[in-house]
Amino acid sequence: GQQVMQIPQYQHVQEGEDFTTYCNSSTTLSNIQWYKQRPGGHPVFLIQLVKSGEVKKQKRLTFQFGEAKKNSSLHITATQTTDVGTYFCAGMSASNYQLIWGAGTKLIIKP
Amino acid sequence: SQTIHQWPATLVQPVGSPLSLECTVEGTSNPNLYWYRQAAGRGLQLLFYSVGIGQISSEVPQNLSASRPQDRQFILSSKKLLLSDSGFYLCAWRDLAVSSYNEQFFGPGTRLTVL
Numbered sequence: 001g002q003q004v005m006q007i008p009q010y011q012h013v014q015e016g017e018d019f020t021t022y023c024n025s026s027t028t029l030s031n032i033q034w035y036k037q038r039p040g041g042h043p044v045f046l047i048q049l050v051k052s053g054e055v056k057k058q059k060r061l062t063f064q065f066g067e068a069k070k071n072s073s074l075h076i077t078a079t080q081t082t083d084v085g086t087y088f089c090a091g092m093s094a095s096n097y098q099l100i101w102g103a104g105t106k107l108i109i110k111p
Numbered sequence: 112s113q114t115i116h117q118w119p120a121t122l123v124q125p126v127g128s129p130l131s132l133e134c135t136v137e138g139t140s141n142p143n144l145y146w147y148r149q150a151a152g153r154g155l156q157l158l159f160y161s162v163g164i165g166q167i168s169s170e171v172p173q174n175l176s177a178s179r180p181q182d183r184q185f186i187l188s189s190k191k192l193l194l195s196d197s198g199f200y201l202c203a204w205r206d207l208a209v210s211s212y213n214e215q216f217f218g219p220g221t222r223l224t225v226l
Contacts, residue, residue: 006154033214042201043155045214088154092213099215103154 002027004091006102014110019076021105023089030094032065032072037104038085069094076107084109113138117202117218124225130175130189132221134202137183142204144185145215146177149199161185197225 006023013019023032031050035043047056049065049072056063060083062075072091076083089102114137124130136142146158157170159177167177174193178186185202199222203215 031213033212042217042220043215045212045216048212048214090215097213099157099213101155101157106152 002093002095002100004089004100004102006089006105008105009103010106010108012108012110013079015081016078019079019083019107020073021087021089022071022073023091023102024071025091025100027070028094029069029091030097031092032069033090033092033099034063034072034074035088035090036085037088041085043088079107079109081109083107113204113206113216115202115204115216115218117200117221119221120219121222122224124192124223126194126225127191130187130192130196130223132187132200132202132223134185134187134218135183136185136204139183139204139206139208141182142206144179145203145205146185146187147201147203149201149220151198155201158187192225194225197223199223 003026004023011019031048033048034046036046037043047063052069053067054065060077064073072089086104086106088104090099092099116135143162145160147155148158149155159167159169161167161179164179164182175189199220201220202218205215
């Protein structure tokens with residue numbers, strides 16, 4: 001079946017260091033969405049990428065969609081404590097328009 | 112504006128007992144509705160989705176069922192809970208008439224512990 005692999009599962013960083021999570025789909029996607037889930041909370045939509053090779057920025061967050069529309073990444077520059085949480089990618093299948101969720105990457109700030 | 116309600120927020124149930132979780136959406140008509148389950152520290156597992164009243168698609172065969180008796184009401188049920196049913200249950204909605212993005216909006220969730 002269609003899958004979206006997301007790595008790493010966890011990333012421990014010192015505050016101020018950068019963070020990156022990657023998603024790779026087994027099939028071509030029509031778009032990819034990113035969500036953030038704070039500890040104890042529910043996922044909240046961050047952004048959607050639609051075009052091949054698209055890059056979008058939200059302050060310290062940079063989102064990329066691959067040329068083949070099969071992979072995506074989220075990069076956070078100079079992490080802050082407010083960035084703590086789990087980041088999920090969700091790819092929309094180009095064949096049946098269902099969202100396929102990655103397993104999430106948990107960002108942990110080292111004390 | 113649109114809001115989504117889920118209740119209860121937390122629930123502790125014995126093995127073998129029934130379950131009914133309710134989700135309601137306000138401020139939108141004919142949304143797509145979704146039930147997800149999230150095990151502790153894990154990703155989202157899509158359980159059911161609905162594109163309209165009485166229309167339910169099941170993604171994972173299990174002892175859970177879903178119903179949509181009204182346009183903005185989505186119910187998750189079980190006749191007999193298993194220990195493996197413990198988790199964080201999230202309801203979500205999507206409506207292209209509200210946003211040109213395809214994003215899903217999530218409710219606050221119900222934390223279910225089966226003992």
